[in-house]
Amino acid sequence: MKNGLTLFLGVFATLALSWAGLLLAAHKQLGALPQFKDPVEETLNPAPLSGLARQGALVYQDLGCATCHTQQVRSNSYDTGENSRKWGERAGYPRDYIRDSVVFFGSSRLGPDLRNVGSRQPEAENLYRMLYAPESKLGGAALAHGMPAYKFLFTERAIGSSQPSYKAVKLPAGFGPAEGVEVVPTARAEALVAYLMSLKDTYDYPTERGLNEPAPAAHAKEGGH
Amino acid sequence: MTTTVSPSRAEQQEIDASAKWPVLVFLGSALAWLLLGGVMQLAASMQLHNPAFLSSCEWTTHGRLAPAAENVLVYGWGFNAAFAFGLWLMARLSATTLRHGGWLFVAAKFWNLGVTLGVGGILAGYSTSFDLLEMPRFVVLLLLAAYALIGVWAVTTFSIRNTENVYASQWYLFGAAFWFPWLYSVAQIMLFRSPARGVLQPIVNAWYVNGLYSLWFAPIALAAIYYFLPKLLGKPVKSYYLAPMGFWWFVAASALAGGSRLVGAPVPVWIPTLGIVCHMLLVLPLVVITINFLGSLKGSLGAVAGSLTLRFIALSIAGFLLAMLLAMVLAVRSVSAVTAFTQWESLRDWLLLYGSFSVAMFGAAYFYLPRLTGKVWRSPALTGVHFGATLLGIVLLVIGLAGAGCTQAHRLADAGASFASITDSLAGWHAFNSVGLGLLLLGNIAFFLNFIWISCPINSRSTASAEIPVPPALTLATKEGHA
Numbered sequence: 001m002k003n004g005l006t007l008f009l010g011v012f013a014t015l016a017l018s019w020a021g022l023l024l025a026a027h028k029q030l031g032a033l034p035q036f037k038d039p040v041e042e043t044l045n046p047a048p049l050s051g052l053a054r055q056g057a058l059v060y061q062d063l064g065c066a067t068c069h070t071q072q073v074r075s076n077s078y079d080t081g082e083n084s085r086k087w088g089e090r091a092g093y094p095r096d097y098i099r100d101s102v103v104f105f106g107s108s109r110l111g112p113d114l115r116n117v118g119s120r121q122p123e124a125e126n127l128y129r130m131l132y133a134p135e136s137k138l139g140g141a142a143l144a145h146g147m148p149a150y151k152f153l154f155t156e157r158a159i160g161s162s163q164p165s166y167k168a169v170k171l172p173a174g175f176g177p178a179e180g181v182e183v184v185p186t187a188r189a190e191a192l193v194a195y196l197m198s199l200k201d202t203y204d205y206p207t208e209r210g211l212n213e214p215a216p217a218a219h220a221k222e223g224g225h
Numbered sequence: 226m227t228t229t230v231s232p233s234r235a236e237q238q239e240i241d242a243s244a245k246w247p248v249l250v251f252l253g254s255a256l257a258w259l260l261l262g263g264v265m266q267l268a269a270s271m272q273l274h275n276p277a278f279l280s281s282c283e284w285t286t287h288g289r290l291a292p293a294a295e296n297v298l299v300y301g302w303g304f305n306a307a308f309a310f311g312l313w314l315m316a317r318l319s320a321t322t323l324r325h326g327g328w329l330f331v332a333a334k335f336w337n338l339g340v341t342l343g344v345g346g347i348l349a350g351y352s353t354s355f356d357l358l359e360m361p362r363f364v365v366l367l368l369l370a371a372y373a374l375i376g377v378w379a380v381t382t383f384s385i386r387n388t389e390n391v392y393a394s395q396w397y398l399f400g401a402a403f404w405f406p407w408l409y410s411v412a413q414i415m416l417f418r419s420p421a422r423g424v425l426q427p428i429v430n431a432w433y434v435n436g437l438y439s440l441w442f443a444p445i446a447l448a449a450i451y452y453f454l455p456k457l458l459g460k461p462v463k464s465y466y467l468a469p470m471g472f473w474w475f476v477a478a479s480a481l482a483g484g485s486r487l488v489g490a491p492v493p494v495w496i497p498t499l500g501i502v503c504h505m506l507l508v509l510p511l512v513v514i515t516i517n518f519l520g521s522l523k524g525s526l527g528a529v530a531g532s533l534t535l536r537f538i539a540l541s542i543a544g545f546l547l548a549m550l551l552a553m554v555l556a557v558r559s560v561s562a563v564t565a566f567t568q569w570e571s572l573r574d575w576l577l578l579y580g581s582f583s584v585a586m587f588g589a590a591y592f593y594l595p596r597l598t599g600k601v602w603r604s605p606a607l608t609g610v611h612f613g614a615t616l617l618g619i620v621l622l623v624i625g626l627a628g629a630g631c632t633q634a635h636r637l638a639d640a641g642a643s644f645a646s647i648t649d650s651l652a653g654w655h656a657f658n659s660v661g662l663g664l665l666l667l668g669n670i671a672f673f674l675n676f677i678w679i680s681c682p683i684n685s686r687s688t689a690s691a692e693i694p695v696p697p698a699l700t701l702a703t704k705e706g707h708a
Contacts, residue, residue, distance in 0.1 A: 007399055011399065017481070018481050019407075019432075023411070023432055026492075026496060030424065066288075067292055068288065074489035074565075075489060085640050094491055107566065108567075108570070110273065110651075145645035145649070148277065148287055151281065
């Protein structure tokens with residue numbers, strides 16, 4: 001190979017082809033995916049996130065939760081424990097993600113998948129406790145074993161003679177601060193928990209339902225016409 | 226039959242003199258980043274088996290520290306080391322001096338400023354949360370402008386070459402010089418300037434990460450291997466005529482292979498399928514590269530043991546082949562079903578970045594630093610520590626990450642195992658990996674001390690004007706296939 005121009009054109013073609021073939025083609029297919037209007041309920045799905053949950057997504061992003069948590073439920077055609085672990089009622093569809101301004105797919109499951117944490121753990125109280133005292137027990141098992149405690153998302157303040165906050169997190173003995181001190185979530189913690197509780201892909205799109213079914217056996221098609 | 230203008234020793238010295246300061250500045254900053262990244266990576270790894278470690282300060286929680294460490298190693302160490310080596314090699318192979326090197330200092334300043342601000346941004350909470358693109362948006366133009374200067378220098382040096390033949394290392398360097406800025410700016414535009422919607426974002430991210438590893442780090446490692454093998458063994462690359470096919474096939478297939486990072490994800494199924502097919506197509510270039518490299522090494526193991534650079538290069542070849550094989554195996558759908566999201570995937574990427582690219586850069590530095598500075602390595606003990614710790618650290622981490630990956634894959638698939646028990650069963654492996662990372666850090670500290678010793682002008686009276694051993698002359702007259 002001696003010709004610099006040939007080399008340049010080849011180098012250019014390599015990446016141009018990859019960009020057009022992969023990204024542009026995917027954009028053409030998915031770029032304009034709309035919300036789906038339920039014909040009976042007349043609701044738009046996926047529903048947009050609430051304002052507080054949107055702020056929570058920013059907290060999720062800035063704390064780097066995606067380093068250890070995925071947000072993708074794989075299709076049932078894999079025998080991976082994906083079903084039995086109940087990461088979700090169903091596998092994810094591309095349409096589920098159009099409401100997210102930043103999609104946190106993640107690539108490591110050092111921690112559990114969080115795409116449906118809102119339906120697995122509907123109690124905000126438990127999510128607050130996970131963040132403040134991950135090792136505290138719930139029903140015999142640690143809430144979020146192995147996760148660092150995010151104590152800086154809470155303020156600890158002496159109750160003194162004033163009235164205790166109605167937002168104070170209830171902690172089991174041994175995990176809270178000293179007697180007479182309460183743990184109150186900051187605005188960031190409230191936003192983050194609102195975001196986590198919003199994470200549930202429960203609506204099953206009739207348009208997409210077939211995508212995750214196993215491919216029909218060949219003979220099933222015979223005699224179709 | 227073409228004749229190559231083979232630069233004489235005097236010309237080489239002139240080229241080396243012109244490249245000396247830019248290369249030293251880039252390599253010096255690279256090594257500073259390498260040590261910082263090593264410390265951060267070690268701390269992040271210790272957090273995995275001791276979650277309370279450094280978790281009270283928001284800036285050093287694992288979610289910020291781990292990506293920050295990765296960015297330091299990739300953009301701080303990896304890019305600076307690649308600039309140092311790539312510019313020097315491009316000048317050498319093009320038989321022309323590196324001109325107006327002063328501009329490269331400006332570029333180095335801007336690049337390092339960009340990385341500093343970017344990593345600080347991640348630690349301070351401005352991360353974008355996209356793998357290897359976590360640096361906040363405000364550093365992007367800084368990095369691209371700095372890169373433009375450096376890339377233009379490499380390409381200009383290539384285009385004013387005084388040689389007729391273009392050697393394999395030059396194809397890879399030339400390609401990498403173009404691919405990175407395109408990959409980076411396309412990813413920035415599609416993720417942040419006019420963000421794509423929904424799952425297109427992770428698709429763009431996977432495309433970028435795959436491109437960064439296989440169209441930037443892998444080509445630069447390959448350029449180093451293609452250069453040093455014939456140079457130090459004193460014979461042409463075995464079956465060199467296959468190399469062009471290996472090059473084109475490797476880059477064309479790996480450019481399209483990014484989708485295999487999304488097997489099973491909620492994306493249209495043709496995307497991972499294309500990635501898997503392209504990974505399988507990599508068999509052919511892998512065979513070509515194996516013939517080129519192992520064929521050249523065959524019968525020369527004595528030379529490898531005798532040369533520090535060749536020992537690193539041989540390690541880099543092993544790392545490259547293992548990383549490629551692992552990438553192909555992990556792309557298989559049924560394998561990926563169990564290994565996805567486990568430490569196997571970290572191993573695949575880490576092995577290419579560290580086990581192949583970084584090791585090749587070490588080997589290259591052991592070759593060019595004495596020639597640039599006209600001095601010899603002061604402490605053979607430190608070079609011994611560096612090689613030994615690097616070799617042992619890589620072996621430990623391969624075992625540790627693979628072990629963690631097996632445990633994780635096996636137990637995640639078993640619905641009876643509670644998640645907490647999986648976390649517990651991984652703690653031992655994480656501790657094991659921390660030992661490996663500590664060893665690598667130790668080796669790199671040894672290298673850094675030696676680097677200071679050889680590059681610092683004041684500390685060197687006794688070794689100045691040392692004799693640089695001239696590499697063995699090529700025994701064959703064939704002009705193709707040697708550097």
